[in-house]
Amino acid sequence: MEQQPEKIKKVERLNEMPEEWQNLRARILEYFENKTDGLDIERVNEFVTSEGLSSTDILFIDFEDIRRLSEILRPYGLADQFSRSTSGVRIPELNLAIVARNPDKEQLNGQIYTEGVAVHESAHGSHKGSFVEYGCETYVPRLGFALQRSLDDRSVPYSGIFLEEGFAEIMKGEYLEKYMSGKEKDRLLEVLGLPEKTPLSREVTVSFQSKSGEVVETVMPIKYLYIKSENGVDCSASAPAASALEIAWKKYPELRTAMIESRGDESKLKEIPKIFERISPGLYSKLQKIFKADSYHFSLGSNIIAAKIKE
């Protein structure tokens, strides 16, 4: 007799967040005080909805509370999302965005730094993930344009992380460009050694290094930079993805429309590969295969888009 193939596990869609996660979510919101002092949360939410995105629940915690939060998340397998170098996370399992307030970064850049992180995490949160049951576990396999490639092995990297991170970071960049005060802009320009009144859309060349020492240079508008120290600037890992997507949006505005519409309507997601295919055949698949979400690998992707658009 022929051997039976291993039974294929069935994926079931759930309409509601599992009770275990509902309880964890409630516990986190009760445990941590929402530290919103000095932040213009109304402006953040207004901006997000004016972009055509749905707003999301954001919890602001003190930077020192990251460790405590990680301890609470760890038994649920959710702790690795928040490291000490991260300013914010979107936890799709809990349908919650968490932003850690960094006093050093706020001191140098103003409280708008934290509002920018909140806009980034809200943009991730504008996609409402669906819960699925697979085997004996529950998953949220999709976060916007990012998709888990293996439900059996969650260490397999997501595909589409480049577009998801780029999308969230563009929203942050647009917010900063619109609302950064004259004083905050002047400070950034001074550290960059640029003249007063230079627009935040001005591009500069930034270089990034891989873990093994290779260097890549990429061009990005200064709105994606923040002051790291008295005489140095930095950007988030997502910034190179955002700047490339911004170039694509300028030339192909239908890409922006499709990306925004697909946040609330998963059926619109299929428009996106078609638009990329029109920009350059094979480009979409190349971008989907950027599995490492760091500034070096995102810069490589960014340079591919910029080159294809200039062709």
Ligand SMILES: [Zn+2]
């Ligand atoms: Zn992000």
